[in-house]
Amino acid sequence: MILKADIRAEAETLQAVFTRAGAVPVEAPLLLSADTLLDLYGEDIRARAYTTDDPDRGEMMLRPDFTVPVVEMHMANGADRPARYTYLGEVFRKQKAGSSRPSEYLQLGFELFGGEDPARADAEVFALFHEALKGLGLRPVTGDMGILLAAIEGLSTTPVRKAALRRHVWRPRRFRALLDRYTGRAPQPAGRIELLERVAAKGVDAVLDAAGPESGLRSRAEVAARIEKLRADASTPPIARAEAEVLTAILSLKAPLPDACEQLRDMSVDLPALGPAAERFADRIDALAEAGLEPTELPFEASYGRTTMEYYDGFVFGFLAPARADLPPVASGGRYDALTAIMGRGQGIPAVGGVIRPEVVHGLRAGGRS
Amino acid sequence: MTLRLGIPSKGRLMDKTFDWFAARGLPMRRTGSDREYAAEVDGAEVELRLLSAGEIPRELAVGRIHLGVTGSDLVRERIPGWEQAVETLAPMGFGHADLVVAVPVSWVDVSTLDDLDAVAAEFRARHGYRLRIATKYHRLVREFLREAGVADYRLVDSQGATEATVAHGTAEAIADITSTGDTLKANGLKVLSDGLIHRSQATLWRAKRAEWGAGEREAMATLTRKLRLS
Numbered sequence: 086m087i088l089k090a091d092i093r094a095e096a097e098t099l100q101a102v103f104t105r106a107g108a109v110p111v112e113a114p115l116l117l118s119a120d121t122l123l124d125l126y127g128e129d130i131r132a133r134a135y136t137t138d139d140p141d142r143g144e145m146m147l148r149p150d151f152t153v154p155v156v157e158m159h160m161a162n163g164a165d166r167p168a169r170y171t172y173l174g175e176v177f178r179k180q181k182a183g184s185s186r187p188s189e190y191l192q193l194g195f196e197l198f199g200g201e202d203p204a205r206a207d208a209e210v211f212a213l214f215h216e217a218l219k220g221l222g223l224r225p226v227t228g229d230m231g232i233l234l235a236a237i238e239g240l241s242t243t244p245v246r247k248a249a250l251r252r253h254v255w256r257p258r259r260f261r262a263l264l265d266r267y268t269g270r271a272p273q274p275a276g277r278i279e280l281l282e283r284v285a286a287k288g289v290d291a292v293l294d295a296a297g298p299e300s301g302l303r304s305r306a307e308v309a310a311r312i313e314k315l316r317a318d319a320s321t322p323p324i325a326r327a328e329a330e331v332l333t334a335i336l337s338l339k340a341p342l343p344d345a346c347e348q349l350r351d352m353s354v355d356l357p358a359l360g361p362a363a364e365r366f367a368d369r370i371d372a373l374a375e376a377g378l379e380p381t382e383l384p385f386e387a388s389y390g391r392t393t394m395e396y397y398d399g400f401v402f403g404f405l406a407p408a409r410a411d412l413p414p415v416a417s418g419g420r421y422d423a424l425t426a427i428m429g430r431g432q433g434i435p436a437v438g439g440v441i442r443p444e445v446v447h448g449l450r451a452g453g454r455s
Numbered sequence: 456m457t458l459r460l461g462i463p464s465k466g467r468l469m470d471k472t473f474d475w476f477a478a479r480g481l482p483m484r485r486t487g488s489d490r491e492y493a494a495e496v497d498g499a500e501v502e503l504r505l506l507s508a509g510e511i512p513r514e515l516a517v518g519r520i521h522l523g524v525t526g527s528d529l530v531r532e533r534i535p536g537w538e539q540a541v542e543t544l545a546p547m548g549f550g551h552a553d554l555v556v557a558v559p560v561s562w563v564d565v566s567t568l569d570d571l572d573a574v575a576a577e578f579r580a581r582h583g584y585r586l587r588i589a590t591k592y593h594r595l596v597r598e599f600l601r602e603a604g605v606a607d608y609r610l611v612d613s614q615g616a617t618e619a620t621v622a623h624g625t626a627e628a629i630a631d632i633t634s635t636g637d638t639l640k641a642n643g644l645k646v647l648s649d650g651l652i653h654r655s656q657a658t659l660w661r662a663k664r665a666e667w668g669a670g671e672r673e674a675m676a677t678l679t680r681k682l683r684l685s
Contacts, residue, residue, distance in 0.1 A: 132598075
């Protein structure tokens with residue numbers, strides 16, 4: 086049996102790496118406002134977080150993660166100040182029925198706010214995790230959501246279509262379905278052509294009148310405005326095949342960092358908007374080398390982090406136990422500038438960080454199952 | 456040995472359940488007071504537990520009853536990892552109800568989940584909160600919408616008269632069971648063309664976590680033959 090005290094001791098040893106690097110230890114509440122989490126993560130968070138009720142503050146959730154309360158704390162104390170924090174405490178996650186994964190466990194984290202040089206900040210965080218976890222035989226993996234987001238931004242199409250793709254970048258199947266429609270490979274959704282034909286024949290007002298009385302809070306004007314948008318979208322030319330192919334190529338890109346960088350530079354010939362993102366990527370490789378890491382030994386997978394890490398929008402990384410597919414990632418992290426902007430109502434701060442699961446580290450060191 | 460069989464304690468579902476077993480040579484005979492029933496199968500006894508429809512999934516999940524009759528919608532909604540807890544013995548051909556996503560008919564621009572998702576994004580941007588979907592089937596609806604890639608919605612709990620929530624302004628859309636669609640129509644709602652979440656019917660279930668000793672297995676084998684389940 087694994088004792089909680091042993092796991093905590095393991096976590097404290099790991100945390101020393103972060104405090105030596107100047108991180109200030111911080112605490113966070115166990116009970117968080119459900120509204121904040123629901124607004125950021127959507128309804129799916131209910132399947133993962135424990136919910137409870139406070140008679141005064143309403144629906145609360147048991148802390149599923151430290152990122153949100155740490156960002157809130159940092160923003161409350163003045164957002165535009167650089168800072169390094171570390172934290173260690175319980176998080177709570179519902180597991181699937183029959184799962185052997187724990188539903189409460191310690192999470193150790195490090196977050197870096199600010200930093201004039203994002204490439205260097207990314208490298209600093211990654212190098213610290215690399216150091217803390219050395220000797221465990223873990224396989225590092227890196228990705229970069231910024232590449233995909235830059236590619237979307239660079240498509241020759243309407244802002245509406247770009248926004249829809251950006252919104253679903255973390256939902257691969259939905260993203261693919263939208264892309265197929267925008268490139269003309271897939272038909273319009275059922276009913277849309279018929280609706281637009283009716284509108285063209287009779288006018289928007291007649292179609293709305295025939296549908297019956299308005300009900301609910303979505304007004305007739307909102308419906309009419311969306312029909313107008315659908316009409317504009319129907320006459321939008323498809324996204325060029327060559328551009329869409331670059332997106333597909335990015336999504337399947339897997340190579341050591343320097344190779345991946347070369348391939349991205351090649352792709353930016355077809356999609357010039359990729360150029361700046363590829364240069365930021367190159368800067369990060371340099372910064373990683375300066376931090377003492379060997380870039381040729383670091384794998385890059387452009388799709389890494391796409392399904393599990395909703396709020397990351399730049400560099401992402403993970404450390405996996407190669408022979409243990411049953412284990413969750415031992416550590417994971419990334420850059421989340423956009424999240425801080427949402428939480429700060431527009432006033433954001435560059436932020437990058439990550440978490441370690443000490444109980445998994447402890448299990449690996451003990452050689453047994455955690 | 457006695458097998459415990461949980462069946463709905465009132466209404467059409469109870470009557471239909473009795474009919475279903477009677478048609479298979481297993482008439483259920485009332486014993487004692489109004490609320491007590493028992494049934495016998497050639498030597499193997501079946502003890503009836505009359506339970507409210509909502510209790511049956513729970514009793515099945517923990518294995519306090521060996522067998523149970525309830526809608527597949529309730530089993531999927533109420534039992535986490537239901538496939539590990541129960542086995543389908545027979546769909547019973549009654550109690551049909553479809554769990555569907557429905558929106559106001561005035562939303563002429565919305566006929567698919569794809570539309571619903573796009574409208575949810577616009578709604579949130581314009582109104583400052585997520586589009587509300589009223590339901591009592593939280594788990595099924597959430598899983599269905601996640602699979603479909605619908606985001607920016609919020610489930611609001613509604614334990615009754617869910618169709619009326621839109622007219623009352625407490626939700627923008629609903630996810631509820633319907634058998635004919637008439638109630639939806641009367642409330643100015645329409646079903647999305649790809650909005651069918653689950654087609655439910657009354658089903659006979661076997662609880663995997665109940666005690667299955669030699670006696671219970673033998674009784675089950677007799678019952679299986681009698682009901683021609685396999």
